[in-house]
Amino acid sequence: MREALSHPVYRKLLAAQVLSVFGSGLTTVALGLLAFELAGANAGAVLGIALALKMVAYVGLAPLATALAANLPRRPFLITLDLCRAALVLLLPFVTEIWQIYVLVFAFQAFSAAFTPTFQATIPDILTDERQYTQALSLSRLSYDLESLLSPMLAGLLLSLMSFHWLFAGTALGFLCSAALVRSVHLPQPRGGAVAAPFRKRLTRGAWIYLATPRLRGMLALYLAVAAGSAMVIVNTVVRVKDTLALGDAAVALHFAAYGLGSMVVALTLPRLLEKIAARQAMLAGGVMLALLMALAALGPSLNAGLLLWSALGAAAALVQTPSGLILRRSCAEPDRPAVFAAQFALSHACWLLAYPAAGLLGAALGLDATFAIMAAVAALSTAAARHLWPALDPEEIEHEHLAFAHEHAEGDADHHPAGTGPHHTHAPLRHKHRYVIDDHHPHWQHSA
Incomplete structure (x- = not known):
């Protein structure tokens, strides 16, 4: 570090x-x-x-x-x-x-x-x-x-x-x-059009860029898997330890410590890992681990096995969460970063907003073993969706073609309209290759032309 x-x-x-x-x-x-x-x-x-x-x-x-x-x-x-x-x-x-x-x-x-x-x-x-x-x-x-x-x-x-x-x-x-x-x-x-744009456009811009970018849609699906796993840990650890295992407060603290320790190990080792494998591989591996580990938790493990599972759950969640900033930075222009980070913040917490009550209500109604099995299925389906939404071939630079089009930028957006032109201007047909992100010039995702 x-x-x-x-x-x-x-x-x-x-x-x-x-x-x-x-x-x-x-x-x-x-x-x-x-x-x-x-x-x-x-x-x-x-x-x-x-x-x-x-x-x-x-x-x-x-x-x-x-x-x-x-x-x-x-x-x-x-x-x-x-x-x-x-x-x-x-x-x-x-x-x-x-x-x-x-x-x-x-x-x-x-x-x-x-x-x-x-x-x-x-x-x-x-x-x-x-x-x-x-x-x-x-x-x-x-x-x-x-x-x-x-x-x-x-x-x-x-x-x-x-x-x-x-x-x-x-x-x-x-x-x-x-x-x-x-x-x-x-x-x-922040610079450029994201700052100069009208309020309504600024309000929806982050979600528009986020949901129009395949890798970010895949990452959001993985966050649903993380929410399913972490909600079970946060909401139901005390129930598992004090009700199912009939142990005291110290065992509750041990489970939470094990979860945090697993996450810390990944946080310490991930920078070197990401020099060898792509972030997509690490994050999908985290999603698969979450599904498998919750399926094992549905078998009602003993105290020691449970501590190992909780540590592995923390590691799996960190495999998904820690690289997310890299994916966000790669997926938007610099002026749009605040809006896209805010969209990630809101959309990822929407996953927890669903997962917290589901973990609590299902746990009370069906028992922990059945709830772990259901949440394992949620994590598995979310990870499968992420693998589909986030293509394995995902280059930063994409060769693509623009048809002729005219549009308007907000006043003060000097980053987008050429020198000597006003905010309203026309682009000639163009074929080129560069780091591809969703913005006013690239409103839809394109694969290599």
Whole structure:
């Protein structure tokens, strides 16, 4: 990871991400305790609704926020979002009604829905070398895995010294430090037509590019497989351990640690792996593994076998998720990155919005073994769909032919119309070869002509 970490701007942004992620982890623990304080035995239902609100905010608001912010300077925008999240977290210790939790959680996640894709789209503008960017994706995956392992331990240590209400203060401090780190660096600003385009076009542009690109449609299908597997882990681990195996809280923590450890191993080794095999191969292998591993989980494994399965599930999910930024960067022009990253953020979380309630409701109605079998089938079908949607022959550069056509770009889009012409201009027939992405000049996907 040394090459990515040698970049001073990226180092500060990674530190900002780590602080933000660990702050969110502390909030998760504190929110559970707050829900129990207000709702008692119904705390699980409260947290379930809060989790659903989080997904609704992510799915519905990420493209909207990205479209609204297209003309805003990135650095002040990200700083403002961090400050808003810190302020909202500081309000949580003072809530007295359950509905107040829902309002604050939705508002907090709305700001996160604006922050995360904007932040993610900034990294490839800073690390333009693909090797460094691959390392950055692995470091990002590691930060999330370390949070899942260390945040509960850090929260436990702090709770031995203070009330859980102070965890919210720790979260706010993390966001304030993140804002300070973002303020200390210069961030590149998106250019061209994606910024100058009308709001309605900016709102739908990311989804249009995403769904018109075969490899991205295939990647979305793989994310449904990941959602099926990770939803079973997140929703039903506690049921498997405490009900099926009749074990205690320590065994629950061991299962989650095993899942995170498997993901971390892949994050550490994937940069070198991707030098030898294509990202498509690695991601499809992850989808196949998810289906097979959940089929094995349907057999009701023992504690030790279950820990091995959970570790392998974490590795399989990371095989799909970690290279996704590479595929996104490859599949859009630089000015369109924020919109496409926002589309990925919204569409992938839509998969979790389906998978979370399915895992919980099916598990309660049919039992865990049957639910694992159903989710294994979902992962298998999703992976098969991905293999079909994402062609094995998928070159970056495609030779293709343009017929004569006239169109108009937004004012200020100097990237697309030639010097000496206005936004409205005509293109002569043309046959050429270049890196092919969906944009105003290439509204439909073409294979090599």
